[in-house]
Amino acid sequence: MTDPQALGLSPDELAQVATDLRLACMRISRRVRFEPTHDVAPHQFSVLARLEQAPRTPGELAQIERVARPTMTRTIAPLVQRGLVTRTADPADGRQVVLSLTSAGHATVQAIRRQRDAWMCSRLARLGAAEQRLLADAERVLARLAAE
Amino acid sequence: MTDPQALGLSPDELAQVATDLRLACMRISRRVRFEPTHDVAPHQFSVLARLEQAPRTPGELAQIERVARPTMTRTIAPLVQRGLVTRTADPADGRQVVLSLTSAGHATVQAIRRQRDAWMCSRLARLGAAEQRLLADAERVLARLAAE
């Protein structure tokens, strides 16, 4: 097993790739986030995306998003006021409130997602076939990395 | 030229890769940013990193970071107070102030960068040799994408 092709990168090479890959991901993330949104701030979008999966109480959302409960109260207020989220009383526990996406909320989440995808999609389209396949393969590894 | 290997991905495949790749980059970026920092907020780190390249005036920094000048004034203040940045008068133009990193500022930038790299580096190290080389190649394409 002395075939260099079978070996991983050297520690130095690995460190260089780590730095460059991290920077590239952060820059892409930044570019995507700076794309025009439907006047929905990042923390608001996070909440809408969570509620898209399933209705949640404010307390659950606070825990998921790792913010204090009063912070979530204030994050939710304008979303309810704008008609993107509805509040319903929990029949089983009078203390709790259940938040759900309205149809307008669903539409907003999808529109923002489409915009963000469009940024990446237009850039991928300009690449050559080999590079497109390279990124398609790399994406699977990156997704695993991010999920760890 | 009907060899399918020579063709790019189909529009549907491209859209799927765009979505997945974007999400992976955003998640990695988020994970890296959430690593413990030396009590330096993201916007403060941006300024320190700029000053590492070269000394700058507050006005230049405001323009580069795309914030209002008074915002930059307030961003800089605690960095000067903590001894990470020094202010010197511009001998050629009495209105201007030149900001530079102190040695403590340099050390802080490098320490934060090392921490961020460590997150990515430890994960790359666990990958197989082929995946490491795949990401090394993909990084070059991603960097180009981010720079556009």
Next chain:
DNA sequence: TATTGTTATACTCTATAACTATA
């Protein structure tokens, strides 16, 4: 008494408008 959610208050980051000093 413990828990869910809100209100009260304060700190940080951002902005625009007004001010000071220099060109």
Next chain:
DNA sequence: TATAGTTATAGAGTATAACAATA
């Protein structure tokens, strides 16, 4: 008069502490 920077003030987003309603 124009420019660089700061100060004044205000609007979000965040936090902790105190409160109300319910379990």
